[in-house]
Amino acid sequence: MKTFRYTLLGAAVAIQAIAATSVQADPQGKKLVLLSGPTEDRFISAFSTLFAGKAKELGMSLTQLTSPFDPALQAQQLDDAIGQKPDMIVLQPLSSGAVAPALNRAKAASIPVFLVISQVDNGDSLSVGAMGLDDVRSGELAAEAMIQGLKASGRTAAKVAAITGSLAEGIAPKRLAGFKARLAKETWIELVQVEDAKWIPPITEQIAGQMFARYAATGGLDAIYGMNDAMANAIIQAADSAGVTLGAKPGELLVIGGGCQESGVRNIRDGKQYATLSGPLPPYDGPKAAELIADHFSGKAIPALSVTTPLEIIDAANIDKYAALCSY
Amino acid sequence: MRSALQDDTGPIGIFLVVAVALVAALIVRGNLSFDLILFSLLQYFATIGPVALGLGLTMIAREFDLSVGSTMGFAGCVAVLTSGDNALISASCGIGAGLVVGLFQGLAIAGLGLSSIAVSLGGLMTVAGLSYVVTHNETISFANQAVTIQMNAPLLAIFSVRSLLAIACFVIAAVVFVRTRIGANLIATGSDRTAATTSGVKTGRVVVCVFMLSGALAALSGVLLTFGLSVASPAGLTDILVPAISAAIIGGVSLSGGRGSPVGIAFGTLTLCALSAGLNALGLSPVVQQIVMAGVLFAVAIAAAPRLYRFHHWQALRVRNGNLQKTDEWI
Numbered sequence: 001m002k003t004f005r006y007t008l009l010g011a012a013v014a015i016q017a018i019a020a021t022s023v024q025a026d027p028q029g030k031k032l033v034l035l036s037g038p039t040e041d042r043f044i045s046a047f048s049t050l051f052a053g054k055a056k057e058l059g060m061s062l063t064q065l066t067s068p069f070d071p072a073l074q075a076q077q078l079d080d081a082i083g084q085k086p087d088m089i090v091l092q093p094l095s096s097g098a099v100a101p102a103l104n105r106a107k108a109a110s111i112p113v114f115l116v117i118s119q120v121d122n123g124d125s126l127s128v129g130a131m132g133l134d135d136v137r138s139g140e141l142a143a144e145a146m147i148q149g150l151k152a153s154g155r156t157a158a159k160v161a162a163i164t165g166s167l168a169e170g171i172a173p174k175r176l177a178g179f180k181a182r183l184a185k186e187t188w189i190e191l192v193q194v195e196d197a198k199w200i201p202p203i204t205e206q207i208a209g210q211m212f213a214r215y216a217a218t219g220g221l222d223a224i225y226g227m228n229d230a231m232a233n234a235i236i237q238a239a240d241s242a243g244v245t246l247g248a249k250p251g252e253l254l255v256i257g258g259g260c261q262e263s264g265v266r267n268i269r270d271g272k273q274y275a276t277l278s279g280p281l282p283p284y285d286g287p288k289a290a291e292l293i294a295d296h297f298s299g300k301a302i303p304a305l306s307v308t309t310p311l312e313i314i315d316a317a318n319i320d321k322y323a324a325l326c327s328y
Numbered sequence: 329m330r331s332a333l334q335d336d337t338g339p340i341g342i343f344l345v346v347a348v349a350l351v352a353a354l355i356v357r358g359n360l361s362f363d364l365i366l367f368s369l370l371q372y373f374a375t376i377g378p379v380a381l382g383l384g385l386t387m388i389a390r391e392f393d394l395s396v397g398s399t400m401g402f403a404g405c406v407a408v409l410t411s412g413d414n415a416l417i418s419a420s421c422g423i424g425a426g427l428v429v430g431l432f433q434g435l436a437i438a439g440l441g442l443s444s445i446a447v448s449l450g451g452l453m454t455v456a457g458l459s460y461v462v463t464h465n466e467t468i469s470f471a472n473q474a475v476t477i478q479m480n481a482p483l484l485a486i487f488s489v490r491s492l493l494a495i496a497c498f499v500i501a502a503v504v505f506v507r508t509r510i511g512a513n514l515i516a517t518g519s520d521r522t523a524a525t526t527s528g529v530k531t532g533r534v535v536v537c538v539f540m541l542s543g544a545l546a547a548l549s550g551v552l553l554t555f556g557l558s559v560a561s562p563a564g565l566t567d568i569l570v571p572a573i574s575a576a577i578i579g580g581v582s583l584s585g586g587r588g589s590p591v592g593i594a595f596g597t598l599t600l601c602a603l604s605a606g607l608n609a610l611g612l613s614p615v616v617q618q619i620v621m622a623g624v625l626f627a628v629a630i631a632a633a634p635r636l637y638r639f640h641h642w643q644a645l646r647v648r649n650g651n652l653q654k655t656d657e658w659i
Contacts, residue, residue, distance in 0.1 A: 033611075063611035072375055072553055072566030079368035080608035083361045097469050097559030101480050109364070168561055169467035196465055198563075 027294035028059035030087040035077050036117070037092055038068045042261065043282060044092070046328035047117065050286030051090070058294045060087075071095035078102035082109050088293060091127075092117040096169055100126065112296070116289050117280070118171055119305070129302040131289040133280045135171050137311060139178025142256050145275035145313045146223050147186055149254045158189045158222035159215065163207055163235065165199040165227045172199075175227055175258070192221070199227070201234035208238035220244065223254035229264030229276050232257030236272050246272045260314055260326040268319050279309035281325050339579045339595035342628065346599050350606035357610060363485045369598075369605040370491035371480075371556075376571050377494040377597045378549040381501055382542030384576035384593040389538050390518040390585025391437065391444035395451035396546040396572060399429050401564030402459045403547030404554030408468045415475045419551045426547020427540050429455055434539030438532035444539075459562040467561045476558040490552045497545060501590035511589070514538065519586030574621065575600045578628050599624070 032055060039045040044066075052062050065081065067074040074094045081089050082105060089106055091113055093099045103126040106113050115123075115130035150158045162179060165172035176194065183191055193211060197204040204226060215221050226232035232255050236246060245252045257264045257276040267273035288308045296302050314322050354360050379396050386393045407422030429451060436447045470476065479489050487495075505511035516524035517531045525531050549568075554560045579596020581588030603624065607617045 064613070065608055065611070066613070068567070070566050071559075071561070072557065075557055076368060076372045076375070076604070077608055079371060080365065080605055083364035083368055083605075084357075084609055084611075085361055095467065095557075095559060095561070095565075097467060098557040098561075098565060101476055101556065101558055105480065166563070167465055168463075168563055169559075 026059075027297040030060045030297055031084075032060050032062045032088050032090055032293070033081040033084060033086045034062055034064040034090045035074060035081060035092065036064065036066050037094055038066050039064075042328065043259070043280070044117070046282035047286045050282050051116070051290050054287035054290035055293070058290060060290070060294070060297075067094060069094055071098035075099060075102045079105065082106050082111055085109075086111065087297070088128075089113045090289070090293065091115055093120050093123075096121045096123070103127070114289065114293055114296070116285070124304050127304075128296055129292055130305045131285055131292065132305060132307060133171075133309065134307055134311065135174035136178035136181075138258060138277055138279065139175035139180075140182040141178075141277050141311060141313055142175070142225050142227075142258055143179045143182035145277075145315065146225060146254065146256050147182075147189070148313075149248050149256070149274045150189065150222060153248050153250050153252075153254070155222060155250060156188055159192045159219070160189055160223040160225070161193040161195070161211055161221055162191065162225040163195050163197050163204050163211075163227070163231060165197070165231075167196045172196075172227060179225060197231060197234075199231070201230050204231040204234035205238045208235040209242055212238065212242040212244050220251075221253060223256065223274075225256045226258070228259035229257040229261035229267075229273075230259075232273055232276070233263040233267060236267055248274050260322060262327045264314075265319060265323050265326050268314070268316055271316075275313050275315040276326075277311060278314055278322055278326075279307075279311045281309045282328050283325055284309040336580065336589055336592045336595065338628075338631065339592040339599070342578060342624070343595040343599045343602070346602045346606075346624070350602050353606055353610055360609060363482075365605055365609055366486040367482055367488070369601045370486060371488060372601040372604060373597055374488070374490035374494040374556075375549060375553055375566060376568065376575055376600065377594065378497050378545040378552075379568050380572040380575035380579070380597045381497060381590060381593050382545035383572045384579060384581045384588055384590075384596075385501075385514065385538050386444070386542050387576055387581045387583060388514050388518045388585060388588045389535055390521070391535060391538070392448060393430075393433070393451075393539060393542045393546075394445065394448040394569065395429065395433065395455055396542060397564055397568045398452045398456040398459065399426050399543050399546040400550035400553070400568055401561065402426075402429070402455045402462075403550035404560035404565065405459050405463050405468065405562060407551045407554055408470045408560040409462060411470060411472060413472075415472055415555065419548075419555070422551040422554075423544050423547045426543040426545075426550070428543070429547075430540035430543025431536065433543070434536030437539065438535040456562075456564075459564075463560070463562045465562055467559055470554055470558045470560065472555075473558065475555050479552065479556040488556075490556050493548070493552060497548070498590055498594040502594070505590050515586055517585075571600060574625055577625060 036048055037044045039048055048064060055062050065077045067077060071094050075098055079102060089111055103113055107126055112128045115127045119130050119132045164176055167173050183189055195207045197207055224235050226235045235255050239246050239253055248254055254274045257273055260276050260278050264273060264276040285308055292302045292306060383393055383396050403422035403426045406425045407418045410421040411418040433447050433451050436442050437444045513529045513534050516529050517534045521531050553565055557565060575597040576593055578599050580592035603621060
């Protein structure tokens with residue numbers, strides 16, 4: 001009888017413990033603060049919308065604060081968010097270095113942080129997880145696409161250039177490192193110029209126009225890498241204005257983009273852009289980030305870095321597979 | 329010309345209204361840490377405050393320093409590039425760079441009689457370019473983490489070294505402004521330069537000094553921000569010009585010169601920071617925040633309108649004198 005009573009008591013305690021755990025471990029009612037770049041940016045807007053939709057579906061509430069790529073303002077917003085005592089801060093770090101002290105303050109206040117879109121260098125201990133892209137691999141694949149296109153056109157020597165996003169820090173230096181490393185293995189290709197357009201299409205268009213004028217006397221450029229499709233589109237605009245023929249045939253300019261956006265899909269279909277890359281894609285990353293956060297609240301282990309978007313070269317051969325996903 | 333915001337009661341009043349609204353909103357919102365929100369508010373004050381003070385003083389002298397944003401970024405870069413074991417030396421180098429920028433601009437404006445808008449626009453572009461040159465277009469890390477931790481560590485729950493230094497700048501400026509002839513000379517220079525020169529004020533020297541001060545304060549803010557965030561960027565770490573101008577205007581500084589004070593600028597900056605912290609805490613979108621900020625600026629501009637002041641003055645006279653005949657004297 002005594003044993004039965006103890007067994008009953010033990011079972012009751014166990015059930016209560018499980019119930020308590022399930023209450024604590026439920027994403028329902030959890031309060032999130034999303035700190036991101038400006039939602040005027042198509043990618044950030046699509047990511048935020050899809051992330052918010054999934055988070056709400058999973059029972060979490062969300063407040064979003066945006067910053068126009070201003071690291072100091074984001075650090076202040078991060079402090080404000082800590083003051084709101086949310087269950088988690090979801091952060092798109094606008095500057096890897098500048099955000100680190102505020103992340104330490106979040107950690108000291110026991111508020112977990114999940115990183116999205118970009119990462120913090122050496123910041124594994126400052127976040128519970130991160131959703132991002134392998135940017136070095138992205139750069140390598142851009143070079144791979146360029147090499148494929150140049151080889152297919154039968155060229156045995158090529159002069160190429162890159163117009164990049166902001167090289168001060170973040171994504172662009174990683175992509176450029178991967179791009180340069182892959183091209184270095186092809187001695188017949190010469191990377192003649194790298195210019196920083198800070199992700200701004202009008203500056204990209206201006207730089208591309210200057211490049212066409214500079215190399216026109218020496219046979220012109222064979223290929224240009226624009227780090228995202230908006231920049232690739234600006235290069236195409238500049239080429240059209242300068243009368244440079246676009247395409248993959250000998251003597252034509254090969255344009256490689258990245259980040260797979262609507263303009264890239266259109267330009268590939270029109271034969272003006274040779275290739276783009278599949279990541280990052282909000283339809284993959286947005287909902288998946290919300291699911292990972294829900295998993296964290298449910299007590300499941302989540303990886304330090306999750307790369308969900310399949311990263312591959314998109315060209316005329318497989319554009320139909322990605323057209324809908326890239327047209328956000 | 330007098331207006332409703334002639335003295336500091338206007339900025340202080342605006343701040344009190346915003347502060348009460350902020351506290352009410354935070355109470356309604358609930359489950360918030362007041363300490364952390366005040367800490368964040370003062371951190372923002374530390375970033376904007378010194379720049380708004382320097383810029384506001386140039387505005388009082390009826391000049392304008394557009395270069396504060398790039399001077400701030402450049403000083404941060406210089407501080408990191410010269411950083412060794414001693415953070416004081418690197419901070420001095422950064423602030424020294426700001427002083428030199430201000431000196432060149434002041435000399436060009438006062439010595440050659442050039443427009444401060446044109447000179448400081450040139451200064452803005454030149455200094456921004458210099459930042460890219462000295463950093464080789466790379467964000468550079470400030471390696472002295474002990475200083476970063478010290479800069480951001482809460483003192484008395486809501487202050488930090490950064491915010492206390494910014495407050496100290498305002499206190500010193502306010503004392504000098506009120507207790508010495510410097511304040512009167514600055515006001516005189518901004519009100520009527522010819523009359524000020526005739527009455528013995530060395531207006532050229534005032535302009536050079538105020539630009540050096542503006543450069544040094546922008547540089548101080550840049551150095552403190554760089555130390556606090558542990559990085560410096562050639563692109564600058566924040567967009568400072570619009571918030572700094574807004575803070576100065578809310579603080580009662582007149583764009584036509586000759587009016588304003590460090591105390592007013594301090595309360596103008598605090599108003600801006602309280603608005604920002606409150607709206608962030610309420611989770612309002614940045615678009616709504618911009619509209620609210622713009623609304624406050626419009627309200628200040630309207631409240632400071634000379635015609636409005638004359639209307640109030642006329643009404644007060646009418647009440648005092650009984651049934652004074654209606655007149656359009658105030659128009």
